[in-house]
Amino acid sequence: MKNNFYLALNIHNNSDLKAFAKTSGITVKKLKYYAEEMIFPNITDLEKILSVTGLTDLEFQLKTGCLDSKLKQLLADNSSKISEIIASDQHDEMEIKQEPFEPVFTTKLGTLYQNDSIKLMKSLPRESVDLIFADPPFNLDKSYESGINDKLTKQEYLSWTEEWVMGCVNLLKEGGSLFIWNIPVWNTYISEILNKHLTLRHWIAADIKYRLPIQNKLYPSHYSLLYYTKGEKPTTFNTERRPLEVCRHCAGDIRDYGGYKDKLNELGINLTDVWYDIPPVRHSKYKTRSSNELPLKLLDRVISMASNEGDTVFDPFGGSGTTFIVSEILNRKWIGCEIGPVDTIKARFEDITFHEKIISDLNKDKNVLFTEETRRKREGKHWLPETLQIKRKNNKNTDQIEMFPEN
Ligand SMILES: C[S@@+](CC[C@H](N)C(=O)[O-])C[C@H]1O[C@@H](n2cnc3c(N)ncnc32)[C@H](O)[C@@H]1O
Incomplete structure (x- = not known):
């Protein structure tokens, strides 16, 4: 496999690797780490590499693609000379004739393609989609029904990632929003690509444990959901307020709100960029070992927040179709793709009513300070907005409002 670090060092196989380790005095393990993790060598090792290869620092940076900002500036300053050199070296790429894409499934609002989404995206009109949600494979060696390779090298995964991410960027309308669900490590690289084209609105952390604790590391407990917009501001941002968090057993307060209780908005608490309330899908009737189904609640939140009825939603990695079913229920047009x-x-x-019921139940918890169930549990035991109002009316000095005792 092509690896820029190895190529710069003229390493093509294991014996080249061992020989280079011997001559340079850098261990094989360390060389593999630099190559596989795509990490720029530390100063001591860099000096050894430059002395063995005879490369200059500049050449080494260019060969590995790890350019510092000084070099980027030099390239910009010399762009016409450099582009002349590159152009004379380039051969016209054969134009590949693209077969028209035939949908495999359509609904009142949606069109599903069974294909490689990178190819499909190239065939769709540019800047035509209002919202994109993407949940790609995480390269964790999972087996997918589609048989895709989920164990690429880092360089392969990142170059594939850049291709589909740029496909999404091109497809998105000005003012449209792009959400990417991934494990944090990959989203750090995706951010680097997106920061050049879109505006970051939020790095959302969804508090879900997705693997066992790892020795000598913190317990990985959040997925990252990148939220970007094309242009300065999104065309659509529908805020959602959430109920106040209460004790799961007695529905009492879990924080001391002091004198702020009566200042809490009766429509609930502002949604933050840490989402604690997304349940992992464990027992859905559609969850198979390889389907990776995301919770309806997650897609309901994203689609409601960043699009309106009649808008178009695109998802390049369909899986079990969570984005599509939620889009249909929320009256959004949708375009989907799944390779498998x-x-x-x-x-x-076929079972859309089952999903409609879940989505409709989710709405009951939106824009309220207390859910119906919490209200029932709190009545007579803990404060409610209306009981605070009665107290306020009876007492001119609002600072003197007595809290309801919590027990
Ligand atoms: C993590 S799953 C998506 C799960 C989905 N969000 C859901 O809730 O069901 C990723 C999916 O992307 C599909 N996939 C991988 N590469 C693809 C490609 N190039 N084009 C289209 N689909 C692809 C895989 O087969 C897999 O079903």
Whole structure:
């Protein structure tokens, strides 16, 4: 496999690697780390590498693609000379004739393609989509029904990632929003690509444990959800307020709100960029070992927040079709793609009423300070907005309002 670090060092196989380790005095393990993790060598090792290869610092940076800002500036300053050199070296790429894409499934609002989404995105009109949600494979060596390779080298995964991410950037309308769900490490690289084209609105942390604790590391407990917009501001941002967090057993306060209780908005608490309330999908009837189904609640939140009825939503990695079913229920047009089997997606649409019920139940918890259930549990035991109002009326000096005792 092509690896820029090895190529710069003229390493093509294991014996080259061992030989280079011997001559340079850098261990094989360390060389592998630099190559596989795509990390620029520390100063001592860099000096050894430059002395063995005869390369200059500049050449080494260019060969590995790890350019510092000084070099980027030099390239910009000399752009016409450099582009002349590159142009004379480039051969016209053969134009590949693209077959028209045929949908495999359509609904009142949506169109599903069974194909490679990178190819599909190139065929769709540029800047035509209002919202994109992407949940790609995480390269964790999972087995997918589609048989895709989920164990690429880092360089392979990142170059594939850049291709589909740029496909999304091109597809997004000005003012449109792009959400990318991934594990934090990959989203750090995706951010680096996106920061050049879109505006970061939020790095959302969804508090979900997704693997076992790892020795000598913190327990990985959040997925990252990148939220970017094309242009300065999103065309659509529908805020959602959430109920106040209360004790799961007695529904009492879990924080001391002091004199602020009566200042809490009766429509609930502002949604923050840490989402504690997304449940992992464990027992859905559509969850198979390889489907990776995301919770309806997550897609309901994203689609409601960043699009309006009639807008177009695109998801390049369909999986079990969570984005599509939620889009349909919320009256959004949708375009979807899945490279593997699409039977689960179709089956979910046959059972749309089941999903409609879940989405409608989710609405009950939006824009309220207390859910119906919490209200019932609190009545007579803990404060409610109306009991605070009665107290306020009876007492001219609002600072003197007595809290309801918590027990
Ligand atoms: C993590 S899953 C998505 C799960 C989905 N969000 C859901 O809730 O069901 C990723 C999916 O992307 C599909 N996939 C991988 N590479 C693809 C490609 N190049 N084009 C289209 N789909 C692809 C995989 O087959 C897999 O089903």
